Amino acid sequence: xxxxxxxxxxxxxxxxxxxxxxxxxxxxxxxxxxxxxxxxxxxxxxxxxxxxxxxxxxxxxxxxxxxxxxxxxxxxxxxxxxxxxxxxxxxxxx
Numbered sequence: 296x297x298x299x300x301x302x303x304x305x306x307x308x309x310x311x312x313x314x315x316x317x318x319x320x321x322x323x324x325x326x327x328x329x330x331x332x333x334x335x336x337x338x339x340x341x342x343x344x345x346x347x348x349x350x351x352x353x354x355x356x357x358x359x360x361x362x363x364x365x366x367x368x369x370x371x372x373x374x375x376x377x378x379x380x381x382x383x384x385x386x387x388x389x
Contacts (some may be wrong), residue, residue, distance in 0.1 A: 311360060311386075317383040323346040329367035342362035342368040343386055359383035 297345070309317070322387040327334040329342070345354040361383045 312339070312362075315360060315362065315382075315384050318384045321382060323362045324379055324381055326378050326379050327364045327367055328361055328381055329340040329363050329375055330372075333362070334362075334364055334371070338364060340365045340368050341386075345382060346383065347374075358386040360386040 312323075323334075323336050323339050326332065337384045338355060341360045343360055345353055345358060347358075361377075361381060369388040
């Protein structure tokens, strides 16, 4: 599996997993935010999401990354309600 590379604050390339942990200061959740089922760190995949604005209801133009199951991530463009509270980090590639 190819690991997506992101840039940290020092301009160094890091895996999306390290990038997410650097910016959230959190460990990966043990529950998938999409389906609510248990998830081990080995199962975690970087899922790109767009956030719906609270006031406008419009989808953001920015993409954010959250950890989730691969199967759940493959349901792109489908709206979802997160089953747990977690941080989303802006997905930036350079």
